[in-house]
Amino acid sequence: METVGVGADTANSDTVSSTSNSFPIVRFLQAPVTTLFEYSGVLRPRSSNDIRESESLISHSRSHSSSDSGSSRGSSDGGNNEGEVSIRIIGDGEPEEEDGGDGGDTGVVGGDSVGGGGGEREVGDSSDVDGRSGAEGSNNTSSDSSNQQRYDLQQVSRWIEQILPFSLLLIIVFIRQHLQGFFVTIYVTAFMYKSNDILRKQTALKGERKLSVLVGYSIIFMLHVVGVYWWYQNDDLSYPLLMVPPKTIPPFWHAVFIIIVNDTMVRQAAMAFKLVLLMYYRNGRGHNFRRQGQMLTLVEYGLLLYRAFLPAPVWYRFFLNKEYGGLFSSFITGLYLTFKLTSLVEKVRSFYAALKALSRKEMHYGSYATLEQVSEAGDMCAICQEKMQAPILLCCNHIFCEDCVSEWFERERTCPLCRALVRPADIRSFGDGSTSLFFRLF
Incomplete structure (x- = not known):
């Protein structure tokens, strides 16, 4: 007979479920990554049974060793008594064993009653035992694999927890070393995002635009561009605008800073030019608004083409460093220029398609x-x-x-009523005044 501890398991599950609902603050401070894995459900939360698991394994192994030694002594004693029959009643979870002594017989009884007679024995059905052992083997295999996955995740989380504090210290030191460049990059990026939103709203107003508002925004955009280049006039920031490499070889992070600032300021100047186009097409209708969308698209694809060339002078100076050896620096520079030329083919095709659409007088839809x-x-x-x-x-x-x-048709290619395909998908339209927000670093 076996006894199942239902009350204890229910109490433990209730405790685990009640503790899993609340976020463990103390454990998060000790092991943040492991706690997040357990709270999100990737790892099974550890209970009090898991904590006492190592202690129970030690006592469990000791009890097994003592029982094995006792059984071995009993079997040796039984072997010395000739003519005796040893009968052992097995439960549901014990495997079936058959041992033969020197002069005795060993039988296994599969039920509660033992058959009469000196040598008669009832042997249990071996198929049931084999079925139970196969099920237990598959369960043990699945539990071993789940335990192995849990162990791997715990090791990864502990490794991350070990390097996380040092990584945060390195990030803080890096920000402190480049404090000015860090905040300037955030500022110009935020200003550019806001300018793009303003430009799209002014384009959507169409005939309701106010000329004073357009002039004011365009002046603010240009003053922002001039102010940034005036502030960094001694940092070789304006040379790449003319496709001229910097005078000195810039460090890596300084080269990235030059490219980001130039890329952002060029887009800012293009937004000011788009506002001038909105002034020109402010009072138009129908045909003029269609031409306005084509002009905004052409300006954007011309900007994308120019921005693709913009990082080349900076990386050319960075890779062409004679300190690494003339042959090595020349090889790396040649590879970069080759990759750059292959990436420019798509930009040239898009610009040509936008120019062709502008030169087409008739409507193609x-x-x-x-x-x-x-x-x-x-x-x-x-x-x-x-x-x-x-x-x-x-x-x-x-x-x-x-x-x-x-x-x-600046947004869709189908008819507003029947959804039939009307406009061919030649190039993406930027007729809403939007500007690409992705940086071109290479």
């Missing part, structure tokens, strides 16, 4: 509708819900205002 076509379709635009202005007939026979459909 429809034609102007006649009065009969407008009267048949109704004199109401489905986009703006007003009377049509310069109606455009699409290839799917739906008619919209030129102003409305031009704005629609």
Whole structure:
């Protein structure tokens, strides 16, 4: 008979579930990574049974060794008594054993009753024992694999916890050594993100833009660019703008700082130029707004092409360092220039496609509708819900205002009503005034 401890397990599970709901602050301060793994469910939270596991293993091994020695002594004594039969009743979890002595017989009884007679014995069914042993073997294998994974995760988390404090110290020292460059990079990046948001809002206003607001924003953008270059006029910051390498070989982090600042300031100046375009197309409708979107797209692809060239002078000076040897520095510089030229092919193709779209006079997604076509379709635009202005007939026979459909095709390539494919996906449009926010470091 076996006794199952239900009450103790229930109490332990309730304790674990109650403690897992609250975040362990003290344990997080001692082992942050392991605590986060356990709290997120990647690792099983450790309970009091896991903590006493090592102690129970020691006592368990001692009890097994004493029982094995006792059984060996009993078997040796039984072997000396000839003619005696040793009967052992096995439980559900014990394996079946058959030992034969020198002069005695050993039988296994599979039930509660023993058959009569001196030599008669009832042997339990071996198929049940084999089934139970196979199930126990598979369970042991799965538990061993889960324990191994838990052990590996614990080792990784402990390794991270060991290097984490030292890494934080290195980051603090690095920020302190480059404190000015660190905060300047954050400032110019935040200013550029805000400027991009302002430009997109002014582009969306279309005919409701105010000229004074556009002029004010463009002046602020240009003053910001001039102020940054005036502040760093002695740091070789303006030479790469003219595709001229710096005079001296810059350290690695200084080279990264030069590239980031130049890349951000060039985009800032392009935003000021886009505001000038918005001033020019402020009072236009229909055709002018379509040309405005094409011009903004052309400016953006020209900016992307120029920004692809911008890091080349800095890295050219950085790699061409004779201190590493003339042959090695020349080889590395040649590889970098080769990679750079191969990456410029896509930028040149995109700029050429934008220039080709601007030079195309006719619309490539429809034609102007006649009065009969407008009267048949109704004199109401489905986009703006007003009377049509310069109606455009699409290839799917739906008619919209030129102003409305031009704005629609800056974001979509399908008809607003039937979702039929109308505009070919040649290049991405930047007609909403947006600017690419990713840095070009290499």
